[in-house]
Amino acid sequence: MTSRNGLVLTCPFILLGASLMAAPPQPPTSKPLATANVPTIKETRPDLVVVSINFTNFTTSPNSTGGLRGAVTPAFTYKNQGRSRTGTFQIAWEYWDKAANTWRPYLGQSFTNDLAAGQSWTEGGQPADQFLWDIGPDWPKFRVRLDGGRAVNESDETNNSLVREFRPAMMPLRTPTPSRSLQPPPIPL
Numbered sequence: 006m007t008s009r010n011g012l013v014l015t016c017p018f019i020l021l022g023a024s025l026m027a028a029p030p031q032p033p034t035s036k037p038l039a040t041a042n043v044p045t046i047k048e049t050r051p052d053l054v055v056v057s058i059n060f061t062n063f064t065t066s067p068n069s070t071g072g073l074r075g076a077v078t079p080a081f082t083y084k085n086q087g088r089s090r091t092g093t094f095q096i097a098w099e100y101w102d103k104a105a106n107t108w109r110p111y112l113g114q115s116f117t118n119d120l121a122a123g124q125s126w127t128e129g130g131q132p133a134d135q136f137l138w139d140i141g142p143d144w145p146k147f148r149v150r151l152d153g154g155r156a157v158n159e160s161d162e163t164n165n166s167l168v169r170e171f172r173p174a175m176m177p178l179r180t181p182t183p184s185r186s187l188q189p190p191p192i193p194l
Contacts, residue, residue, distance in 0.1 A: 050160040051122065052087035053094065053151040055167035061130065063173050065140065073140040077171055079111075080130030081149045085120035087160055093117045094152040098128065100136065101146035108148055111136070146170040 058081045068074035081098070085091050096116040099108040112134065118126060138145050151165040159165075 047088070048160045049088045051085050051089050051091040051120070051157055052160045052164070053091060053120070053157060054084055054086050054161075054164045055149045055151060056082040056084050056125065058147055058149060058167055058169040059130075060171050062135070063171075068139050070139070074137060075140045075145075076135050076137050077145070078130060078132070078135050079147055079171070080127055080134070081147075081167070082125055082127045083120075083149065083151055084125040085122060088122050090122065091118075091120045091152075091157045093119055094157050095154050096128065097148075097150040097153050099148045099150070101148070103143055111147065144170050144172050 058079060060077045060079050062076070062078040064076045065073045066076070083096070094117060096118065098111045098115070100111045101107075102109045116128060120126060136145060136147075146168060147170075148166065148168045152159070152162075153165075155162070
């Protein structure tokens with residue numbers, strides 16, 4: 006049987022006399038529908054991401070209470086991994102104040118920048134960026150937050166922050182002065 010639009014219609018049942026019998030399955034006789042060539046929509050918005058927080062120049066020195074004072078120079082790298090410019094945005098560079106149980110601005114400033122698509126930038130890493138603390142049971146923790154005010158309409162708003170704790174590979178130990186009883190006896194000449 007053929008329809009008005011020229012498609013061949015098949016009926017799965019055959020009427021024989023008064024009874025209805027199932028017809029054997031037939032292969033399709035119409036051509037499959039052509040798939041439309043639909044273009045893929047590519048995201049064109051910017052996407053800020055914190056790539057890394059790094060530390061250099063770790064040193065220690067005695068502090069006023071007989072303990073050690075630590076110094077480290079942090080730096081962070083961020084990137085616009087999107088497909089368009091970001092425009093101006095805020096950068097919050099913070100450290101964790103354990104005593105107050107809150108994040109505090111680091112160096113008391115926030116930065117702004119405008120990144121082209123694919124562009125990276127590094128902040129910090131200079132002598133003026135050095136962070137000092139009295140060494141205790143906890144190590145300093147830093148956080149970078151990009152575009153906290155949501156000035157940039159991004160493709161992904163969930164990757165704008167990174168937290169990293171500074172931990173040196175080996176903590177320098179203060180060597181106590183040995184007492185006279187621990188010194189080896191003089192060698193006779």
